[in-house]
Amino acid sequence: MKTFIRCMLCLLLAVMGMPGWARDALPSWQDGDTKRAIVAFVEKTTREGGPDFVPVEARIATFDNDGTLWAEQPAYFQLMFVFDRIRALAPQHPEWKTTEPYRSVLAGDMKGLAAGGEHGLMALLATTHAGMTTDEFSATVRDWIATARHPETKRPYPAMTYQPMRELLAYLRAHGYKTYIVSGGGQEFMRPWVEQTYGIPPEQVIGSYGELRYELRDGTPVLVKEAKVGLVDDHAGKPVGIQRFIGRRPVLAFGNSDGDLEMLQWTTAGDGPRFAGLVHHTDGKREWAYDRASKIGTLDKALDMAGLRGWTVVDMARDWRVVYSNP
Amino acid sequence: MKTFIRCMLCLLLAVMGMPGWARDALPSWQDGDTKRAIVAFVEKTTREGGPDFVPVEARIATFDNDGTLWAEQPAYFQLMFVFDRIRALAPQHPEWKTTEPYRSVLAGDMKGLAAGGEHGLMALLATTHAGMTTDEFSATVRDWIATARHPETKRPYPAMTYQPMRELLAYLRAHGYKTYIVSGGGQEFMRPWVEQTYGIPPEQVIGSYGELRYELRDGTPVLVKEAKVGLVDDHAGKPVGIQRFIGRRPVLAFGNSDGDLEMLQWTTAGDGPRFAGLVHHTDGKREWAYDRASKIGTLDKALDMAGLRGWTVVDMARDWRVVYSNP
Numbered sequence: 001m002k003t004f005i006r007c008m009l010c011l012l013l014a015v016m017g018m019p020g021w022a023r024d025a026l027p028s029w030q031d032g033d034t035k036r037a038i039v040a041f042v043e044k045t046t047r048e049g050g051p052d053f054v055p056v057e058a059r060i061a062t063f064d065n066d067g068t069l070w071a072e073q074p075a076y077f078q079l080m081f082v083f084d085r086i087r088a089l090a091p092q093h094p095e096w097k098t099t100e101p102y103r104s105v106l107a108g109d110m111k112g113l114a115a116g117g118e119h120g121l122m123a124l125l126a127t128t129h130a131g132m133t134t135d136e137f138s139a140t141v142r143d144w145i146a147t148a149r150h151p152e153t154k155r156p157y158p159a160m161t162y163q164p165m166r167e168l169l170a171y172l173r174a175h176g177y178k179t180y181i182v183s184g185g186g187q188e189f190m191r192p193w194v195e196q197t198y199g200i201p202p203e204q205v206i207g208s209y210g211e212l213r214y215e216l217r218d219g220t221p222v223l224v225k226e227a228k229v230g231l232v233d234d235h236a237g238k239p240v241g242i243q244r245f246i247g248r249r250p251v252l253a254f255g256n257s258d259g260d261l262e263m264l265q266w267t268t269a270g271d272g273p274r275f276a277g278l279v280h281h282t283d284g285k286r287e288w289a290y291d292r293a294s295k296i297g298t299l300d301k302a303l304d305m306a307g308l309r310g311w312t313v314v315d316m317a318r319d320w321r322v323v324y325s326n327p
Numbered sequence: 328m329k330t331f332i333r334c335m336l337c338l339l340l341a342v343m344g345m346p347g348w349a350r351d352a353l354p355s356w357q358d359g360d361t362k363r364a365i366v367a368f369v370e371k372t373t374r375e376g377g378p379d380f381v382p383v384e385a386r387i388a389t390f391d392n393d394g395t396l397w398a399e400q401p402a403y404f405q406l407m408f409v410f411d412r413i414r415a416l417a418p419q420h421p422e423w424k425t426t427e428p429y430r431s432v433l434a435g436d437m438k439g440l441a442a443g444g445e446h447g448l449m450a451l452l453a454t455t456h457a458g459m460t461t462d463e464f465s466a467t468v469r470d471w472i473a474t475a476r477h478p479e480t481k482r483p484y485p486a487m488t489y490q491p492m493r494e495l496l497a498y499l500r501a502h503g504y505k506t507y508i509v510s511g512g513g514q515e516f517m518r519p520w521v522e523q524t525y526g527i528p529p530e531q532v533i534g535s536y537g538e539l540r541y542e543l544r545d546g547t548p549v550l551v552k553e554a555k556v557g558l559v560d561d562h563a564g565k566p567v568g569i570q571r572f573i574g575r576r577p578v579l580a581f582g583n584s585d586g587d588l589e590m591l592q593w594t595t596a597g598d599g600p601r602f603a604g605l606v607h608h609t610d611g612k613r614e615w616a617y618d619r620a621s622k623i624g625t626l627d628k629a630l631d632m633a634g635l636r637g638w639t640v641v642d643m644a645r646d647w648r649v650v651y652s653n654p
Binding site: 057221 | 505515518528530536538539540543548567575
């Protein structure tokens with residue numbers, strides 16, 4: 001009898017270890033076509049001896065961040081960081097009360113800010129991102145991400161990351177995929193928190209960046225952030241960033257806007273099995289609903305291309321059981 | 328008796344598994360201070376619970392390439408590649424016979440080439456490195472590395488990599504270190520062969536690079552190499568490249584020239600245990616002997632700094648049993 005029970009336990013454990021019986025690695029995804037497409041792709045590319053097997057060193061997966069891994073409305077969260085920084089630094093700069101674009105930020109005058117155009121925005125970015133060392137900037141971001149709250153949801157920003165996408169990142173890694181961020185957002189703005197939040201280490205974070213200047217301060221070397229742009233990691237800048245940082249073409253890529261179109265094209269133009277995914281913001285109740293007409297995260301050409309090429313489009317309202325991660 | 332033998336075997340296996348009894352992972356290194364310093368550092372930084380323990384995600388090791396992982400005399404090997412390419416392309420360019428700097432290269436006139444200065448060299452680099460796609464360039468390099476021979480030793484270039492350093496790379500990886508190349512040489516020139524030769528994947532190769540242009544050719548996306556310089560990954564460019572690509576400070580760094588000084592300073596200025604190493608080319612018999620007065624791989628300020636700071640200096644003649652890897 002004992003032997004029988006032991007055998008049954010053995011068998012049970014063996015069956016539980018089989019793919020079909022595994023604990024659901026994507027519990028926040030509705031069972032449906034989208035989830036099935038993802039799982040089928042991962043299973044076929046990791047099935048040794050199968051026709052679509054991808055060796056582990058080539059399993060590169062790239063993800064956009066804003067609108068793909070976390071929310072991006074009513075404006076990119078890095079812009080919220082900029083505004084928060086301007087407000088925090090204002091007491092040391094009384095002249096800002098009457099100088100644009102600072103005046104508009106401090107007055108909450110978004111129309112005035114818009115009137116300043118790109119020039120005004122670049123000035124704000126330079127003020128809040130340049131002139132300090134990389135260590136100082138990291139500390140500032142770390143402090144902000146731990147304390148700041150989203151103006152509408154009042155949630156901490158890490159609690160506005162998408163739970164289904166975090167599960168997807170972990171699921172891919174459990175299958176030998178190396179997960180990268182390839183974002184138009186600032187590389188140094190993401191690195192201080194994405195390791196804890198997404199499990200993505202700093203060396204796998206590709207983003208827009210400014211130039212750095214190496215210098216000795218009292219004999220100690222520092223890297224100072226400069227206002228000069230190095231890479232704008234958006235649109236055609238994404239394949240460029242991928243080649244620069246990874247030197248291999250991704251097997252799987254996920255985005256949510258036209259800024260990701262070139263990354264998805266570059267990914268799917270490779271030989272063998274490739275997966276392109278788009279997060280479509282269809283859920284005005286739990287999140288925001290927007291696509292072709294939105295200024296933030298415009299999804300127009302890439303949505304057409306997805307239809308033509310059979311890319312996987314995630315319908316947020318239909319495909320996700322849960323949207324946000326727990327705080 | 329059987330049980331006794333089984334126990335003895337068990338014990339033997341256990342002892343062989345202990346650090347001190349492990350098979351020598353660095354057989355090409357002479358037993359001496361240098362090897363002891365390396366092993367002591369790796370052991371103390373990987374001893375869990377020890378005061379100098381470094382968690383696995385922070386175990387970043389960066390290596391210069393030219394003069395550190397492979398030879399660099401009588402000129403950087405990438406320059407040999409440039410000359411070989413000019414000779415290979417010459418039949419399609421009859422005008423090169425009378426146009427500098429091509430004429431000098433084709434005539435083997437190094438004086439004439441030197442007279443053209445940096446301007447001439449940049450023209451050669453542009454001709455041989457720009458205008459083609461990244462895939463085309465990779466294929467060209469792969470072909471060259473498989474067939475070209477060094478003008479003096481007549482060895483294939485991969486057989487001019489240093490066996491002791493290849494053992495060191497493998498030894499570090501076996502202890503959880505992530506090994507990177509941080510070289511003044513071209514990133515895209517190294518990537519096609521360093522994975523096989525050093526076990527370093529493309530995403531861990533940092534080097535000098537030019538800008539890339541994304542475009543569609545007959546509907547297929549390509550990345551075209553441009554003549555515009557993006558990063559010169561030498562001197563202060565090395566810490567900049569390290570921050571850009573890795574976003575963490577190395578724990579261990581190895582170089583051989585003044586071009587590596589800033590990388591070693593940046594590395595050793597971090598908190599906790601840090602290791603800086605310099606390969607000193609002291610072996611005129613088996614390799615080349617040069618340091619302060621050499622134009623290629625000048626080792627002057629960094630050698631002084633090594634003395635002041637107690638960095639580890641590898642005396643190639645004394646510390647290495649073997650120099651080159653087998654072809």
